[in-house]
Amino acid sequence: MLRFLIIAIGAPLFLMAMPAHGFARLTIDADSQYRYAQSRLDSGAVDEAVAEFNRFIHFFPADPRVPQARFQTGVAHFRAGRYQAAAAIFNQQTVGFAGSPLDNQAFFMLSRSHARQGMIEQAIVDLHNLEALSSSTDVIDQVRYELGWLHVDQGRWNAADQAFNRISPDNRDRFQVANLKQSLALSGAIPFKHPTTAGFLSIVPGGGQLYTSRYQDAATAFLINAGLIWAAWESFDNEQYALGSMISFVGFGFYAGNIYGAVSSAHKYNRDQINAYRERLNQHRQISLSLAPSPKGAALCLTISF
Structure with missing residues (x-):
């Protein structure tokens, strides 16, 4: 009888104590979650990166890195070849353009996403929109450079030459405009058969x-x-x-x-x-480097066009 009484009293007390001593509460902080999401993207695990960045956005909606996290989900979709999904994200981030580095990159990535879908004319429109909105000479010259390559990809040699020629004098060496124009001048010598x-x-x-x-x-x-x-x-x-x-x-x-x-x-x-x-x-196409903001400085974005 005594043994039964001890068990009857002790069992509930043991069960009540288990949550406190048997299970450790898992907590995450914004920095750890963002670093982990970025590590998945850097390692090429794009689907995991999308999930982790979305988890960051869900649990820390007030964090200043939310726009950057959303941008990175677009990058992950782009790397996975899901260009329509990427374009939807980048298009959302171009709304309310304020001229920040992230806004600029959203426009560039939107154009590239449309180009990868074969929507070349829409990709050109995206770049023209950025050119009209931006007041930065460097951004506008990058727009003209990418416009030139879109025309090259379509075989529009004269339009490409005009786009490269509009790059400002300060950036012509950076984009190797002289070499590009010299090469485009040879387009008339391409042999054709009728x-x-x-x-x-x-x-x-x-x-x-x-x-x-x-x-x-x-x-x-x-x-x-x-x-x-x-x-x-x-x-x-x-x-x-x-x-x-x-x-x-x-x-x-x-x-x-x-x-x-x-x-x-x-x-x-x-x-x-x-x-x-x-x-x-x-052979004259360059690797594109750009900066996107982060709370502790800036993130370097590298894009290779082909």
Whole structure:
């Protein structure tokens, strides 16, 4: 009976004491949470970074680093290839533009996010909006530099030259404007093949391919078409009209394909020449460095465009 009484009284007291002595209360502070979120982003764990920065925003909504944390979630989405999600975040941060480094970077990242989605014209509009809002010469020159490269990516050589040429004298050396303009001046020397000419020359099978420097294709087209024409001729000459008609039908398909292939070869040749020229221009493309604010100073942001 006594043992039962001791158990009956002691058990509740033991259970009441367990929360205080059996479990340690977990607490987080703003600095630790932000550092951990940033460490996940720096290590490439972008999904974890998004979750941790969002946790920071949720638990510390009054912290001055909330805008920077939200920006970093956009960066994480961008690195993960989720450009639409990144653009939504950066677009939100461009509202109420005040000219801070973070505001500027939000505009640049918004433009890059749109460009990665193939929305080049919208990316250009984003940069023009920043150019109109900003009063900083350095920011405006960075805008013009990135505008130039958007035009380069689209093969708009004259528009690119005009954008680079608008960079202020103080920053022309920094952005290597002289080298860029010298390289863009060579755009007129890009060799091109005219698709219409290639198709016309293909009246003689293989002539169009020969024009576009596809010598093996030219020989193949000539031999196949010549062989089919000869076979059809021999069939008709031997009064094998059904066989001759069938070979002629097949031969017409090969002949039409020879013309179509020559026109396509001209387009491919031109595309390859433009890509090769663009690659030479890309050798002048610089790593973009910029500053974004943080409560204890500034964070260095590095962007490599390609």
